[in-house]
Amino acid sequence: MIPGVERGYALAEEEQKPEGKIYQAVLTEEHLQQVLAELRATHPPSPSLYGREGAGGEFGFAVDTETTSEDPMRAELVGISLSTKPHHGYYIPVGHRYIGVPQQLPREVVIQQLKPILEDETIPKYGQNIKYDLIVLSHYGIELKGAQFDTMLASYILNPSKRSHSLDNLAEEYLHYRTITYKEIAGSGAKQVTLDLVPIEQVSEYSCEDADVTLQLTHVLQPQLAEHHLQQLYQQVELPLIDVLVTMERHGVKIDPQMMEHLSAEFTKQLNRIGQEIYALAGQELNINSPKQLGELLFEKLQMPFAKKTKTGYSTDIDVLTDLARAGYELPNKILEYRQLSKLKSTYTDALPKQINPKTGRIHTSYNQTVTSTGRLSSSDPNLQNIPIRTPEGRRIRRAFIPEDGHLLLSADYSQIELRILAHVTGDAELVKAYQHDEDIHTKTALRLFGLPVAEITPNMRREAKTVNFSVIYGISAFSLSKDLNIPRKEAQRYIDEYFALYQGVKHYVEDTIVLARKQGYVTTLLNRIRYIPDIHSKNANARQFAERTAVNTPIQGTAADMIKLAMISIHKKLLQAYPDVKMLMQVHDELVFEVPEKRMEAIKTFVVSEMESVLDLKVPIKVDAHYGKNWDEAH
């Protein structure tokens, strides 16, 4: 704790909340009716005000749910807090269950009474990470509508690179107010308990404060969005995306746990076999999963030449082991094989079945909308955006992702989306022309790199050109490209030079973007998503170059993120109306996966492709590939 600053109190004298009972626990029917009347009274006076820009915060109320779990798909409702004006809050406990708990209003009654207000779209609601509350409330028959402001999303849109957008941090930053933390009322570590076991008086103070702070933050953040011209991105993209993500997360995806178990058993056998081979070659037993022990074995006991070091010792990563294998050593290959299987088993075939929700029998990832600096989504618990696909063993894991009976999986992915956006953003004549004429961009680059006619371009030349095409987006160096392609550094540099000689618009874009980032301190995407690049002025050359690559990459990656978000929103709205039995299941950055009734597949496929391709009008055509099948692997 910071000396002199007690939790729950303002940091500065003038910021202190007024004295008096302003946070109230609601325990009687009479009190509840009073609260409901107050909530209804927050209705905007005229329908024309609803949804009007700038109306946020003037009417409506903040809402927050307290539950027994961080995972909304497993959470049970403990209480609901509401705030209609700053420094005021109500907490309605419905699920506390400790010895000596006072009489609470029956949950069913509270739900039934709150439902019409929470579902009234014309009454604005404010929340912090309101996606969570939407999912929890849905399990009690409430489809919250009118969610007009999410403070976490607003903070993210204002500055996506911040490490945290938690309410505690937002309160401190924007209100200079230190909130009661979750740990302070629930404990931490082994002593942590769920909120249903914490006294109502304590949870009431905590929860009312959260609703209160959320309301206050809405007043502060809403004008800031307007100032930074971020309202459109917020209203047109991030806010409507919440409903899409809620639907996806709630529905979940089906996996075949038996198939996973079978794979795990098979991997175990192979791991044992390869492990024995490794021990034999090593002349000792060791923990192959320990980079430390592995480094000591390879570079001390066996005296292999070490290529690079980490902060803590020898590096034993895939590059190092591959180089050693190329040099003729047998052991590194075995270790690589072991590593791959070990990864697949521990991260996927062992872990995924444990994530099956017992109530739904499906896997419900969490899509986080406020993590990445570029505007992409991330996925966790479990992460469904890094399911293997490259190797045959990996693809077997994808085969365990299956549709509901009578359905098929449809996968639709943007073809070369970042290169197409590069063409649009840079306006490069050659790139634009190539895409407008539907040419093979990798072959086109290969023609230049190798100075040969089309007929003489080998698949390997095209592959190398493909690597160059993609590497440019990331701002790769000749050093890394040479390692990637296993070619001399000079040759790699020649590739890069030839690339920029052909695509001069890209060269100019790279230069101009760095200059612009220096001048304004940030870069933006097509939809005006912003990312600050403070290190662009760093005197540390490394940090500065990193910042320059970031500045160049972010508008590309971020615009691709904008595009697929728009597509998700559009598809969601139209699907809900026309085909409610079609479900969007997953997003993997440039891919959307759907669960589709077999009979409807052809129509849906055509619809999805058309929506994804047309959601933004760029200088170049956008192409989407779509496939379907009985599992996620087949759908590729």
Next chain:
DNA sequence: GTGGCGTCC
């Protein structure tokens, strides 16, 4: 909790 490593786009 941190670092190394590996999976994805």
Next chain:
DNA sequence: CAGAGGGACGCCACT
């Protein structure tokens, strides 16, 4: 001369 690829999440070992 060192460091030299954008964005994520999760598992394991080790401290």
